[in-house]
Amino acid sequence: MGSVSVISEAIHSGLDLIAALIAFFSVRESSKPADAHHNYGHGKFENVAGIIEAVLILVAAAMIILNAYPKLYQGAEIHSLGLGAAVMGISAVVNIFISSVLMRTARETDSPALAADAWHLRTDVYTSLGVFAGIIAIKITGLTILDPLIGIGVALLIIKAAVALIRDSMQSILDVRLPKTEEQEIREVLEKHSVNFVEFHKLKTRKAGSQRYIDLHLVVPRGWDIKRVHNLCDRIEEDISCKFNDVHVLIHSEPCGPNCIDCHNRARCSVCLENKNVACKDCVEFNKQEPGKR
Numbered sequence: 001m002g003s004v005s006v007i008s009e010a011i012h013s014g015l016d017l018i019a020a021l022i023a024f025f026s027v028r029e030s031s032k033p034a035d036a037h038h039n040y041g042h043g044k045f046e047n048v049a050g051i052i053e054a055v056l057i058l059v060a061a062a063m064i065i066l067n068a069y070p071k072l073y074q075g076a077e078i079h080s081l082g083l084g085a086a087v088m089g090i091s092a093v094v095n096i097f098i099s100s101v102l103m104r105t106a107r108e109t110d111s112p113a114l115a116a117d118a119w120h121l122r123t124d125v126y127t128s129l130g131v132f133a134g135i136i137a138i139k140i141t142g143l144t145i146l147d148p149l150i151g152i153g154v155a156l157l158i159i160k161a162a163v164a165l166i167r168d169s170m171q172s173i174l175d176v177r178l179p180k181t182e183e184q185e186i187r188e189v190l191e192k193h194s195v196n197f198v199e200f201h202k203l204k205t206r207k208a209g210s211q212r213y214i215d216l217h218l219v220v221p222r223g224w225d226i227k228r229v230h231n232l233c234d235r236i237e238e239d240i241s242c243k244f245n246d247v248h249v250l251i252h253s254e255p256c257g258p259n260c261i262d263c264h265n266r267a268r269c270s271v272c273l274e275n276k277n278v279a280c281k282d283c284v285e286f287n288k289q290e291p292g293k294r
Helices: 004-030 043-068 083-110 110-141 148-172 179-192 226-243 259-265 270-274 279-287
Strands: 201-207 210-220 247-255
Touching: 004 083, 004 110, 004 148, 043 110, 043 210, 083 110, 110 148, 148 201, 179 201, 179 210, 179 226, 179 259, 210 226, 226 247
Parallel strands: 210 247
Antiparallel strands: 201 210
């Protein structure tokens, strides 16, 4: 056809094939369990794959712009507009179906590599429709300058997708905290169990591929035995696991101080409770103190 816009779509789709292969190998690698060399698993393989895909997209955008820019001034005759329109229409329909399947799977598995691949194909839908509309417009108006302009427009859309992909992948590699909405869900789980502990602090979160890591310190009544503390931590971990897929929770438990006002005021001393509210030694000593010194 001699069309820059159709060539730009061919480059875009060709790189999508390479990106799909990268996604395939990264997802397969990231699903491997932790080993001696990767104690925290292989989740970040997906983030590395996302950056590689983004670099490929930027290369594609540069190639498209380099091909389109001279034709802004020189012009070029375009042939077989009907065939080009048919190919672009079929391409858009196929990519709508495949990208929808990929997006659904990415949401179910929380995979950044699959999500990136889905968005690549979805941008292919938009750009294919844009090229399709441009071919129709050229056929009606005869303005061949529309062809390189559409090609450059496709390139700019590709650049935008690549920048977003690099940003998201770098956040995981640099251990940026989970989104505020997700941290709020974690806090809600802790609030649900708050009657059983004094307080929590040092909540830290991060993500590697589809895997989430959550660390926190939990202050419990000093009279509790280790089994009871362990059971409480297990319940908290199970409830957090129900909120997210592939989550790893590490809870460091700490005893409250011997004169913990919060622990005594809220009747959290397990020794007292198990003795049918008969005060334990710590509580007796606590009650002997003047209120201002507690």
